[in-house]
Amino acid sequence: MSEQIRPDVARLVGARIRAIRTSQDLSVVSLAERSGVSRRMLTQVELGQANPSLTTVDKIAGALGTSFSALIGVLDRPAPDGVAVWSTPAGSWAYLVNAVETPAATIELWTWHLIRGDRYEAGAAVGAPASMVHVTGGEVRVRVGEADRLIDPTRSARLDAGHDRVFEAASPVADFVWVVTIPRDAEPT
Template sequence: MKQKKPASKRTADEAVTAVSPPAPAEVSNAPGAAEQQTDLAPVVGSNLRRLRTRRGLSLERLAQLSGVSRAMLGQIELGQSAPTINVLWKIARALEVTFSALISARTQSGALVLRSSESKILTSKDRSFSSRALFPFDEPRRVEFYELRLAPGSIEDADAHPPGTSENLVVTAGAIEIDVAGDTHRLEAGDSILFEADTPHAYRNSGRVESVMYLVMTYAEEIG
């Protein structure tokens, strides 16, 4: 049954922590997490500076467009701070680029195995929500694949993604409620959903166990 729910937005500029894949109902730190964060911060900073200057935007103008403070943007560009998932999305939308355009570092071509122990995971500020990219950070992509985890009793609000972006999500453990376009859709393990993600939406875990989801995100066109 569908229920009318208002969508909400998170506005705080937050710092990100790279962590290992979390155990049920928690997000834990793993050996090497500090090194993973150190690796990701300069990549994001370099990409942000390149994309911003390519569009002829000052830090002040990008701050106005994204809602992220100039000070935070400056720290990110210098590699001194890596943003949370929500802040990355704000920046990506303002620059009109894909999420992966900000986190990708070009590498040599060929087969690439992504070891779970070496995963770079972005989390929310309180670590109740985590997103692990299941694709290499080698170049911007039109299609992205993620593992998402949401702790019991938690809500993750997402701003609208670039126009034409869609999300195809399947729940593999626990249950989840997704608020999108004013409606609420409840999914249990094995259920999936496809929706247009260019509008604010939210993920809610009202259960007692961690929710695990796999998400395929598709952009209208390859940008970045």
Template sequence: MDKSTSALAAAIGSRVRQERQSRGWTLDQLAEAAGVSRRMVVNVEQGAANPSVGTLLRISDALGIGLPALVDSPQPRPVTVTRSGNGAALWNSASGGRGVLVAGTESPDVVELWDWTLTPGDRHESEAHAAGTKELLQVRGGSVTVVVASETFVLEAGDAVSFPGDVEHSYANPANEPATFSLAVFEPGVGSGHRPEVNPTAPTTTEGN
């Protein structure tokens, strides 16, 4: 990881640990609630992992705070400005593609605004998000192929699409030029119980807390 990626990973890890400990959860309890391995939670909290967007969504949903809260200050603010170049790059491809979270709202009804760049041949596969999630995408430049469940849509600059985010979907650039698009994600009811609950009577351990 480069310096900026490492700094972001450390900030996310610190926030995850803070939120987990404030709930009195063990590593195992968070892992169970998020549906990820205990090792992944440990790696995320230590800033040693470069987790997928899907993994971060699972963890933030389990904590009931939403993805934007993992990369922003925990203090609620009525107005938040993200200057150009200061968004959180949560997805990077080997050839330079980037998925940058540039703005977001707090739970329970979380809205995320993303700025995506796909280099030629890039493809981002996304697992199904929480029930009720909606996505809106507009291509700003180049050509983007969006697959939603079994349907394929080829979008050119200026084209837009809205679709359910609670099914598997992907974004790809099969062309020879870079493609850019804006993406808005709406996830309702974060923290209201649409993810599995942590069992408060489950055995606990102090290891790694």
């Protein structure tokens, strides 16, 4: 499984990206240059015809001077259980529970439920600080670059953001909390 977001969230994000872009009087070409995302992909995202990765949405949001958390409304009024952002047919899921923005960064709090056999792949976030993972149930295997780490229940770990990260359940089911910091001047995760 890749880091693509749920189709309903992708449509919401696309509409908000288009609204912000037009309110800033930016063309799709200008936003493509600012974000490093192709014009074709931007158009497809805005129309809800693409299911972009979180990395792509973070790049677009950063170029617009906002964040993924703001695009889905978590900053304005967080839902009690968060917003379901990622899921699989097997039953794995991820919710963005809350977020805080500072002038320097966005800090996101995620809760995850992975079923053995599913995986979540997160790209590297060059320049971002380490993220923090706390396992609340089961065991989580995380590959950071070439190194594998097994995180037991009730244990925590820091994960280097400068490398790709792959999360998998090492037990039949694994639950964990992930805190991610996205600096304003770093390539997002």
